[in-house]
Amino acid sequence: MRAAPRRPRGRRAALLAMVDGAFTLLGAVAAGWLALLTVQRIATGGLRDWWLVLVLWVLLAYLLLPRLHGLLTRVYVPDYFIGRTRTYEGLLGDPVNAAVLGTTEDLHTAMTRGGWQLADELGFRSGLRTVTSTLARRTYTTAPVSPLHLFGRSQDLTYQQEVEGSPARRHHVRFWRTPPGWRLPGGARVDWLAAGTYDRRVGLSAFTLQVTHKIDVDTDAERDHLVATVLAGSPEVRVRTIRHFSSGYHARNGGGDAIRTDGHLPVIDLTDVVDEARAVHGAPPPEWHGLAAPARALLAAVRDTGASNRDHRPLTLYLGHVLVLLRLLVTAVVAAGAAAAVVLAPGGAAPAWLPAPEDLVPWPSAPGPPLLVLGGALLAWLACAVLSQLVFAGSSTARLVVLAAAVVDVVVLLTATTTGSGPLASRAWTTALVLDLGVVITLSSGDVRDFTLRRRHPGTPPAGPRARAAPGDQGSGQA
Incomplete structure (x- = not known):
């Protein structure tokens, strides 16, 4: 009995490109939503929230606008040689x-x-x-x-x-x-x-x-x-x-x-x-x-x-890996602060210099005690950090799992009824959301996808801005 034929690599690459496109679209929508919330907070908070201007610039310049251009140019930019x-x-x-x-x-x-x-x-x-x-x-x-x-x-x-x-x-x-x-x-x-x-x-x-x-x-x-x-x-x-x-x-x-x-x-x-x-x-x-x-x-x-660049880890992968580690660090710092408040003030009021746990949790609408929520989030991002290391080594499956976890976290953060009762929780919420969006945008990029595909299937051709067209298809424009 003949073995079933293996799925062509091109079909797998096309499927992954569609999945990454969905992640990219979700990331762009979430980044736009966060940009609007940031503008609102800048307008109401005045100069005390000056740091949000930098957050807004990062959102627009490195997350939202590049992805919007990437989605739109696939429609209106010619897919053949035009001298540009x-x-x-x-x-x-x-x-x-x-x-x-x-x-x-x-x-x-x-x-x-x-x-x-x-x-x-x-x-x-x-x-x-x-x-x-x-x-x-x-x-x-x-x-x-x-x-x-x-x-x-x-x-x-x-x-x-x-x-x-x-x-x-x-x-x-x-x-x-x-x-x-x-x-x-x-x-x-x-x-x-x-x-x-x-x-x-x-x-x-x-x-x-x-x-x-x-x-x-x-x-x-x-x-x-x-x-x-x-x-x-x-x-x-x-x-x-x-x-x-x-x-x-x-x-x-x-x-x-x-x-x-x-x-x-x-x-x-x-x-x-x-x-x-x-x-x-x-x-x-x-x-x-x-x-x-x-x-x-x-x-x-x-x-x-150029081939050397494509065979090595792309710069986007380095950035995504760093963002995952920073996201883990933010969760660890918040969890450590909440735990310290409980340890230093068991059954009583926390010292004046230390916020209460509920002031540190950036998603207080989540069910369960703050420490339990933070502990679960810390374990989840610790697992994502391990998976990110696997992505760094070229695992396509680990990349998709980290992307899914980041999207879930974005949804949880954006649908929270409040962002905490203190300024630290508000800043933790903003920082965590920006890092989540950065993970989604970077790890869903085409060069990271190409890197994991090449590690799984050596010799897979790289994808440029028009991954669906083979190099030979971008010909002289002649009939």
């Missing part, structure tokens, strides 16, 4: 303004000889170093660049040139390797597409309110800078320009920055870069140490920086 990149939420990003012919080694050699630095991967350490370097105005020549998506995936390589030793101002260009057999509109074959822009300062995104780099409006100037630096470092490079590759236009990128382009697309031919260097010089001369020679040694690491 996309943010993870699906918003149109920087324009594609250059193309390249050549191998990874050719590209790395030409960019390095042109004075460009290969950017670090975007991770916890590199992100923290970027923040500290920007605040301290210290140089960080290989600072990471935020991911943009093309062909359903983030960039494969990123290069940058820091300006005046400040991570806030830099030239940078992202490269995507084109899918096998893919051609530009009109039929031209290229190996890489690129999007180059100039970061002029750090600011807030006009669409999500997140902290981000603000780019210069003249994207053509950065395109021309890329071509000029490559030609200066490698005179053997050939460049031809596809004029009016797209109509010239004015628009805004995913951060709300104005952009302007004439629509021309230079095609940079690097096929002779490495070969000519070997023919003329034989072995690389001393001044090329760190340039052509390391290109071969670094080839394995440089070949697909």
